[in-house]
Amino acid sequence: xxxxxxxxxxxxxxxxxxxxxxxxxxxxxxxxxxxxxxxxxxxxxxxxxxxxxxxxxxxxxxxxxxxxxxxxxxxxxxxxxxxxxxxxxxxxxxxxxxxxxxxxxxxxxxxxxxxxxxxxxxxxxxxxxxxxxxxxxxxxxxxxxxxxxxxxxxxxxxxxxxxxxxxxxxxxxxxxxxxxxxxxxxxxxxxxxxxxxxxxxxxxxxxxxxxxxxxxxxxxxxxxxxxxxxxxxxxxxxxxxxxxxxxxxxxxxxxxxxxxxxxxxxxxxxxxxxxxxxxxxxxxxxxxxxxxxxxxxxxxxxxxxxxxxxxxxxxxxxxxxxxxxxxxxxxxxxxxxxxxxxxxxxxxxxxxxxxxxxxxxxxxxxxxxxxxxxxxxxxxxxxxxxxxxxxxxxxxxxxxxxxxxxxxxxxxxxxxx
Ligand code: AMP
Numbered sequence: 001x002x003x004x005x006x007x008x009x010x011x012x013x014x015x016x017x018x019x020x021x022x023x024x025x026x027x028x029x030x031x032x033x034x035x036x037x038x039x040x041x042x043x044x045x046x047x048x049x050x051x052x053x054x055x056x057x058x059x060x061x062x063x064x065x066x067x068x069x070x071x072x073x074x075x076x077x078x079x080x081x082x083x084x085x086x087x088x089x090x091x092x093x094x095x096x097x098x099x100x101x102x103x104x105x106x107x108x109x110x111x112x113x114x115x116x117x118x119x120x121x122x123x124x125x126x127x128x129x130x131x132x133x134x135x136x137x138x139x140x141x142x143x144x145x146x147x148x149x150x151x152x153x154x155x156x157x158x159x160x161x162x163x164x165x166x167x168x169x170x171x172x173x174x175x176x177x178x179x180x181x182x183x184x185x186x187x188x189x190x191x192x193x194x195x196x197x198x199x200x201x202x203x204x205x206x207x208x209x210x211x212x213x214x215x216x217x218x219x220x221x222x223x224x225x226x227x228x229x230x231x232x233x234x235x236x237x238x239x240x241x242x243x244x245x246x247x248x249x250x251x252x253x254x255x256x257x258x259x260x261x262x263x264x265x266x267x268x269x270x271x272x273x274x275x276x277x278x279x280x281x282x283x284x285x286x287x288x289x290x291x292x293x294x295x296x297x298x299x300x301x302x303x304x305x306x307x308x309x310x311x312x313x314x315x316x317x318x319x320x321x322x323x324x325x326x327x328x329x330x331x332x333x334x335x336x337x338x339x340x341x342x343x344x345x346x347x348x349x350x351x352x353x354x355x356x357x358x359x360x361x362x363x364x365x366x367x368x369x370x371x372x373x374x375x376x377x378x379x380x381x382x383x384x385x386x387x388x389x390x391x392x393x394x395x396x397x398x399x400x401x402x403x404x405x406x407x408x409x410x411x412x413x414x415x416x417x
Pocket of ligand 1: 216217218219222240241242243259314315316338339340341342343344345376377
């Protein structure tokens with residue numbers, strides 16, 4: 001049975017908490033952005049304040065085995081600073097029994113990177129490139145078998161399990177999903193996970209209408225499932241960014257050298273047809289800022305999106321599109337945004353994405369629920385200083401994308417199930 005972190009009695013208990021401390025480090029192993037660490041603090045502090053002790057576990061990067069560069073020892077001091085309590089370090093997540101046994105209420109222990117073991121992900125490592133199918137199958141079976149012991153050891157450390165790692169909630173890994181089985185009556189979400197789940201429910205289950213989704217980014221192929229799921233939910237669908245040109249070309253427009261995927265044109269047309277059938281209004285960018293080079297210093301012009309000359313490419317939404325989109329956004333009670341509407345990394349082509357961030361902030365101030373979900377739109381809204389002015393900014397790129405596709409995330413199912 002799922003427990004709730006607010007009502008659970010942590011006194012004298014050891015809590016094993018899966019967090020996402022996969023933070024960026026520079027060459028001196030200094031943390032360059034500690035957002036993920038800070039976002040886990042309310043949960044970690046709650047356990048300590050309740051008289052419990054903490055066993056904190058995370059991955060860092062994509063190591064293929066024990067690698068100093070990916071050691072969590074580099075972040076332990078910063079975690080202690082944020083937590084306001086000493087944090088011990090266990091240099092092997094599978095051999096931490098002694099450190100765990102000596103943990104007293106109010107104390108914390110950080111386990112070394114879980115992904116130093118292949119068992120965390122349950123995927124074989126070190127297979128020769130020319131391995132036969134049989135060899136691959138045998139290696140997979142072997143890692144799955146040893147994964148059971150790996151999970152059991154982690155579970156043996158604690159009395160209760162908390163998952164607060166939304167960033168890996170779409171993975172059925174040892175620490176994100178499988179371990180929950182060992183705590184049938186003592187498993188719960190942390191505050192960050194709860195916030196993310198509530199945000200997802202606010203748009204997918206309980207959206208107030210009119211509901212507008214703005215889906216941007218580079219490729220239709222990576223957002224196809226999101227677009228299809230959104231057609232079931234929204235009143236308005238704004239399609240921006242590089243992916244918009246596939247739609248324009250599919251309808252017979254001239255897109256010059258703009259990013260596009262020819263093989264996705266039939267699906268683009270299908271989405272337009274389905275939207276019509278369902279009464280969903282689609283807003284493509286009718287006007288585009290084009291450039292004669294993929295560069296911040298390129299020459300630029302503003303043209304209708306279906307009339308882009310050869311040698312030029314679409315880089316950002318034009319002012320007429322932004323005006324039209326603004327009216328749609330401000331007329332909405334729920335707004336979801338995933339993906340930039342231009343090449344926002346280059347200041348010359350960041351105006352459209354900045355305008356969307358501003359529109360969301362204005363809609364929020366007027367009482368709309370606004371969610372910035374996933375990847376580059378999160379980076380954009382944060383960089384541009386609008387993160388505090390929208391209702392919720394998600395911490396999980398891949399996890400949020402899969403949730404928006406309508407999939408049930410294994411990390412969520414393991415606690416609820
Ligand atoms: P995604 O990871 O699919 O959300 O895409 C984000 C990327 O799309 C960012 O790096 C943007 O620079 C890029 N992008 C947005 N609009 C365009 C465009 N018109 N042409 C090329 N890339 C774009």
